[in-house]
Amino acid sequence: MIGIDVGGTFTDIIAMSKKGEILTAKLPTNRENRELAVIEGARIFASESDPILNHASTAGLNAILTRNLPKIGFLTTIGHRDILDMARAWRPLQEQTNPLWRRGCGDASSPFVDRYLRRGIQERITSRGEILIPLDEKQARAELGVFKNCDVKGIAICLINSYINGDHEQKLRDLIREIMGETFPVSISCDVSPLAKEYERASTTVIDVYMKIVFGEYLNRVTEGVSKFGFSKNLNIADSAADLVPFEFAMKKPSRIMYSGPAAGIKASTHFGELIDETEIICCDIGGTTSDIGLIKGGKPTVKATFEVEHDVIVNTLAIQIWSIGQGGGTLAHVNSAGELLVGPQSAGSDPGPACYGKGGHEPTITDACLLSGILRTEEFLGGEMSLYPDLSRQAFEQLATNTDLAAKVKQVYELGLHNIAEGILGVTVERGIDPRDYALFAYGSAGPMLVPQLMERLGVGKVIIPPFPGVYSALGLASTDMVYSDSKSAYIELGSDQKMVEKINRVFSTMEESLMQQINPEDREHVQVVRSFDGWYEGQTWETPFIPAPSETITEESIDTMLSNFHVGYQEMWGNMFPFLPVIATTYRTMLVIPTKKLEYPELPRRKTGEMIAQQKSLQYITDSELAINEYRRDALLQGDEIEGPAIIREPKCTIMVCSGQLACVGKYGEIHIERRK
Template identity: 30%
Template sequence: MTYKVGIDIGGTFTDLFAYETETGESLCISTPSTPENYANGVMDVIEKAGIRHEDITLIVHGTTVATNAMIMKAYADTAFVTTDGMRDLVEIGRFHRKILYDPYQKKPEPIVPRCNRFTVRERIDKDGGILIPLDEKQVRQVAEKIREKDIKTVCVGYMNSYVNKEHEHRTAEILKEELPETYIVSSADILPDIGALGRFTTGIINAALYHLVSRYIENLEDRLRAKGFGGKLLLVQSNGGAITSELVRTKPETLLMSGPAGGVVGALSIAKVSGHEDIITFDMGGTSTDISIIENGKPFMTSDFEVDWDMPVPIPLIEITSIGAGGGSIAWVDSGGVLKVGPKSAGAYPGPVCYGLGGTEPTVCDANLVLGYLDEEEFLAGDMRLDIEAAKASIEELGKKIGLGMLETAKGILEIVNQNMSNAVKEITIGKGRDPRDFVLSAFGGAGSMHAAACAEKVGIPVVIVPPEPGNLCAYGDINMDLHNEVERFFYSSLYKLDINDINTAFADMDAEGTALLLSQDVPIKEKVIKHIISMRYKGQSYELEIECEADLITEETVEKLEKDFHAAHKKIYFVNDPGSEVEITKLRTTVIGVIAEEINIQDAYISDSDADIKLVKAYFDDAETSTPVYQRDFTGSDITICGPAIIREKKSSTIIPPGKICRVDESTRSLIIEAEQEGGI
């Protein structure tokens, strides 16, 4: 027997999806995450699955190691070497204000404090010419200062290095001579982008994460190899593609949204089979909710990402909005006596009060339990017993602070968290010119299916899809990923004066470089796919839109189509365009994809054709205690329609069907479909 395994680490649980390549059978397992060392959780979940390490040929791993460092600002001490006069650019930023009318707001602390930022005399002009030669003596003086501070990672970022890397590369050579045990990175090698702030910040993030990510991967690989694992370990990138553990060590910034990306790919894989192309993904776990958009069967990509306010890292990734709303989100009362939920979470430890691991503050999970939506005996298929009395006591104590009883407080907790998540859905849809009524909501994560119908109703989304094993969909998405290799190059030209030979030559060189990267990873592929992206803007703008070029070669007809596509995209996003204005190209990107994923059906993991098993429980709907039918998910569903209120339970999740809604089962994917009883949607 041989297995391909996807493993996703969340804030509360570590999830595994295993696919047996000979029989086609699959398996889903979850264990509590281990924040003290997340590699422990990986080893634990494989052991619980009962799979021999030597039988695993491939592990695709969605990791939170970079994400957690970003959230907690737990970066390695890093030095930044830049052009004389540019020392404070990464702290000044773009003068953006997070809260427009708050004169007292403070900018976040820079990743590299001022005392660790150094300047060197040098200057390259916008065309790549050398205005001031590099002062190599000063570079060696800077190296001595870095040595005295015992800093082990350095980013070199000079003005206009995107058009001429000579000074950055020479500085890196000198620093490596003087500091042989230090990791040195050139910002233009990481991101050859015209924007200095984004280029510098991305290079700094690369350096600040390098040792953290490398240590994690080395530790995990050593432990897997010691147990007999002889296959390939791939990591999930934020762009929805996989990359080998060897290559990702020099590209740690690509892991910033590694975990959530797996869920988007998993939701897309399910949606393709069921025939849906316009989807809002709703991934609610124990710590956060991640929301993304799939349009016309493609995840919406962006290069407009910030690790903190006004700290851009403009690398290509799936656009994901994350908020601090999860099953472990803590309910609390602010100084004004207002009930709040999140963003602080109880996490995996101590977890919600009902876990009985020492948690004392009530959470969303506790509220779901006391309202009857969770079963204290059947949580995690009976692996964990929930303490309902402790949950009730904690919520009752919270309610005393606002003059509400236990049940009213629990209902208030869910109403607030549902509204918070609905607002996030509106932000990524209505806020960006999309009508949520044109989409379906794909709900997954351990808590997503409990809250999806309520959130969809608030926003106006007509249909909710709950895929099989929603708690393990990110791990399922991981194993459905292909290898992605991105190559970027600065290319500045007016679209009207474009030299077609130049751009075709540039893309040919980038295709070759991306293909070499793909082959260097030594992973068997089924086929190679190449995509070309062109960054375009109106002349005078300081931001670009990314337009996909579907042609292999640029021709006069291609240029005309690119112009039309740019004007249309600008109109869609900003509600205005200017077809009479000159359009510029600023950057090219090639994505070389190595197709490795197989068609894997998640429904085989646990669906059986047994008769529906129904029991009645007391749960609260519409402010009243209701005798509510509870179904087990492993029923034969294509001929069953369930009318709300009802609850459908499975190993790690519960799906809530509110009054006025019905639930049926999609025959092709065995996903649950929740919609209104009458026409018109939720």
């Protein structure tokens, strides 16, 4: 089995060999042709593993953020074509008083669909699902003719109240296939996101048709490339909750898979946390471009029902909650027009990369600061597969327009980078009422183990844990998760003892589950585990309390009592109180068909019986007040129970681990490194 995570700077690859060994590789990501590293990873490990390939990529997300998108059309009920421009009419807090601010996805900035390609259709369905105005097929054909003349590459359809009755959307899809061709990309909201609130549904549907075009082409190239090395059947991709789905199923609703990469690392942390009895975890994945922060509470990652790609660009799909900040190894340092030294959020990426890569980068980065300080070593970057050039790093810092010497510039850039990461973690925790002292901090990604241990005092956390293979940790998450087929649907039903209400809830769940079951291979159906939940609110409210557990068997009057009790408990956990005397309205129903898969097994390290740890004497400069002597160790030479006092550096092929002064690092059962304050 191979797991491949395509990041903005590097592509991480892990393989479970037929002998049970964990093999790793790290390749530069080609931003123009991201599939190349995936195909190369399949080639490297084809003879070592079973032909199962689990994949995560942000190819679709990057296309959305950069607006590198094809031309599409949008159909909606006449009079509503500007819902994409109006969005939710919310302003970011920091822009409340800015008269020049414009919504990034609005017509005044970079709209996803230009206004002349947003067309209204004569039709109307009521909130009860009844047809008020029949679909005007003649007028619809005329609008599709406009799209054909404009050479659109796909069409998104979102009609008012279609989440209750999708008849008109389905008829429009049939017309499109008749006029544009059977394979023409089209997404209809009653299939993609049959949920209430038209803007979120419209936004999701537009993103979905984009993903059918962009991700469809990408996955076709991946499939064709890896098939040459024996990977032709078991091809899976992680969705935004880091659950696996087959390529074919994913492309039916590809909006779900656009944010899969960072979520995989949190799944790996959940799985590994179970092994070492850590259930309260702050995850910090620092790569070359961003720091991705997530939370695990009670052994479960925090999940949300929607995620926001950028302000007011909403996707209705289950997603692990991740907060990203523009701080990574490749983050650029620069001086703004006011003379301030800033670090980020811009990144050098992998091409040209930091100045020390020797690929044409001229601006200093955090990686350059770490190289000049001695944290990184010239000849051992990526296990010796890539050389670094400190002279180029020095030149980049010398060109930085500040009135300080080289040592001060390096230290300031380094400290600013650490400060920005610490602020990001505190923003996720303290600002949300979470005390970091009650959590373990998992550090992974290429730069995480190098930077995060230095944040212990700033954050107040009790321990930092460096898991095995931290440089390719998100790829490990692809071998630590299950196959999951999921769906959701809105229907407003007051929970009570009315038999018709019970039958309606059963019908909603059974319809979704029967449809999903048809997508599952017959040999896997006997292993399916059904997990249900619902969103609800007290009568009179307008915002849901999500993910309330629901019974997985047939709903009865007794089951309704359980659902009501679960809602009151869930509401109190989220909001701090409950109102059991108020009626409860169930608004959205969710079901997941889970197929347990074989998880990655971490080998247990033996304890040291003879001999001592071997250390080399090195020194750090610039980032300390004076030159600091340190011990340097090889991680592959460490055994369970070994202890290392800081300051020290632990090196492994894909990353570098920093143990600061006053800290003690202890090697755990599976090779993980626990870093705590020295008592």
